[in-house]
Amino acid sequence: MEDLLFLAVALAPFLAPCAVVVVAAALARRAYKRLPGNVWHLPSVTTCALVAVMAGAAAFGAYAWGVMSGFYILDPDQMCAARGAQGDHIVTREMLPVSAQCVTPEGAGTELVPDWVNPVILMGLTLLTLALVTGTVAGVRQRLSRRDTRSAFAN
Numbered sequence: 001m002e003d004l005l006f007l008a009v010a011l012a013p014f015l016a017p018c019a020v021v022v023v024a025a026a027l028a029r030r031a032y033k034r035l036p037g038n039v040w041h042l043p044s045v046t047t048c049a050l051v052a053v054m055a056g057a058a059a060f061g062a063y064a065w066g067v068m069s070g071f072y073i074l075d076p077d078q079m080c081a082a083r084g085a086q087g088d089h090i091v092t093r094e095m096l097p098v099s100a101q102c103v104t105p106e107g108a109g110t111e112l113v114p115d116w117v118n119p120v121i122l123m124g125l126t127l128l129t130l131a132l133v134t135g136t137v138a139g140v141r142q143r144l145s146r147r148d149t150r151s152a153f154a155n
Contacts, residue, residue, distance in 0.1 A: 009064045016061020023054040045142065048135025052128050059124025066098030066117035085110040097121075 027050050043051075080089040080102030089102040092109075098121065100112040 012064030016057045019057040042138040045139045048131045052131035055124045055127035062117050062120035066113040069113045
């Protein structure tokens, strides 16, 4: 199980952008097919699901990129030297927000995780949550409207 999790995290930075592009193309196709109109309405459940998948893929891909940024086969001194930090180092890691730092004994740190990683994770999780909530509301509303339609025809 741990090997599978490691494989998912190792491949996510490469597969997540592919998933985002495919889902974005599907969303663009849905938007192109939609009839023009000035009336605002809730997006469909399918559209919300596609947005949720895209946001989740972006967040997981960024998270995996950040986690793998501080992961090297090299020892910490070689890893930190490769990033331009001089001297002996201790590598510190945090999972949220994602951080991996080379810290010298004097306390000076060099961040190994790119600056864009944590904002993308935050935006992705926010959009994922909004898409799930909106999709749930749209699904309930669609279900209620179907029930009202059936009861109108039954009378």
